[in-house]
Amino acid sequence: MMPDLGKYADAVLGAYAASIVLLVLIVWLSWRKAVSVRKRLAEVEGRTDG
Amino acid sequence: MSIWEYANPKKFVESTTPILPWLFALAGLSLVVGLVWGFFFTPDDFRQGSTVKIIYLHVPSALMAINAWLMMLVTSLIWLVRRHHVSALAAKAAAPVGITMTLIALATGAIWGQPMWGTYWAWDPRLTSFLILFLFYLGYVALWEAISDPDTAADLTSVLCIVGSVFALLSRYAVNFWNQGLHQGASLSLDKEENVADVFYQPLLVCIAGFVLLFLALVVLRTRTEIRLRRIRALEMRARRTGVSA
Numbered sequence: 001m002m003p004d005l006g007k008y009a010d011a012v013l014g015a016y017a018a019s020i021v022l023l024v025l026i027v028w029l030s031w032r033k034a035v036s037v038r039k040r041l042a043e044v045e046g047r048t049d050g
Numbered sequence: 051m052s053i054w055e056y057a058n059p060k061k062f063v064e065s066t067t068p069i070l071p072w073l074f075a076l077a078g079l080s081l082v083v084g085l086v087w088g089f090f091f092t093p094d095d096f097r098q099g100s101t102v103k104i105i106y107l108h109v110p111s112a113l114m115a116i117n118a119w120l121m122m123l124v125t126s127l128i129w130l131v132r133r134h135h136v137s138a139l140a141a142k143a144a145a146p147v148g149i150t151m152t153l154i155a156l157a158t159g160a161i162w163g164q165p166m167w168g169t170y171w172a173w174d175p176r177l178t179s180f181l182i183l184f185l186f187y188l189g190y191v192a193l194w195e196a197i198s199d200p201d202t203a204a205d206l207t208s209v210l211c212i213v214g215s216v217f218a219l220l221s222r223y224a225v226n227f228w229n230q231g232l233h234q235g236a237s238l239s240l241d242k243e244e245n246v247a248d249v250f251y252q253p254l255l256v257c258i259a260g261f262v263l264l265f266l267a268l269v270v271l272r273t274r275t276e277i278r279l280r281r282i283r284a285l286e287m288r289a290r291r292t293g294v295s296a
Binding site for chain 2: 001004005008009015016018019022023027029030033034037038040041045047048
């Protein structure tokens with residue numbers, strides 16, 4: 001299943017690994033911040049309404 | 051209905067709630083299909099060998115690095131002209147995504163360059179203007195963080211964005227302006243002779259669609275977060291004022 005990447009295997013796999021890590025990182029950081037800010041807003045709104 | 055209705059923060063959050071999961075799902079699907087197609091089911095190039103598979107990451111990310119800055123330029127201009135807060139926050143939200151795209155383009159370009167050019171880096175017009183664009187991205191984020199008043203921060207970052215647009219355009223057209231350097235011309239072209247072969251072109255288009263959709267999904271998600279942060283700040287300030295006056 002794995003294609004034969006020949007003598008450039010390190011370069012190709014390295015490029016894919018670096019890119020996938022960066023893409024996953026930005027999605028995870030954005031998602032984590034979105035969740036924490038949404039919770040904080042609910043708390044602040046609860047406090048100010050009460 | 052006018053497009054400016056979406057400049058209302060509440061309206062923006064409400065209208066993007068149902069589409070956000072779809073955007074992420076479509077982005078994920080396009081990326082998986084495009085990358086799997088490109089990595090597993092396309093042949094090696096007769097000159098580049100298997101390194102041609104890096105095109106599926108490098109071209110879409112470089113495209114998005116430049117277009118993210120141009121999107122920030124448009125939203126910054128909207129902020130400067132019409133003072134819509136959502137547009138300033140959308141520009142702020144796009145910057146970290148643009149940084150990520152620029153980093154991917156620089157990293158994959160360097161990794162590809164070593165076996166093909168014999169060097170990770172060259173002070174070539176396109177590479178150099180791309181590096182300067184990356185530094186502008188960092189400066190843009192730093193400027194937002196350095197100024198406590200959000201409107202002043204939006205004003206100054208908008209001006210920085212206009213200045214940086216020169217390098218965004220240069221990184222796209224440097225190859226045409228200066229007929230020198232290592233970097234080749236555009237991989238995508240309306241000219242059939244210049245365009246990449248169909249066997250590489252089709253998965254590349256799917257990958258580009260994936261990167262565009264992911265960028266949109268992340269910008270919408272991050273803009274919603276910025277709007278909520280702005281609301282938290284306003285509520286806390288109001289609570290402090292009420293507390294002081296009471």
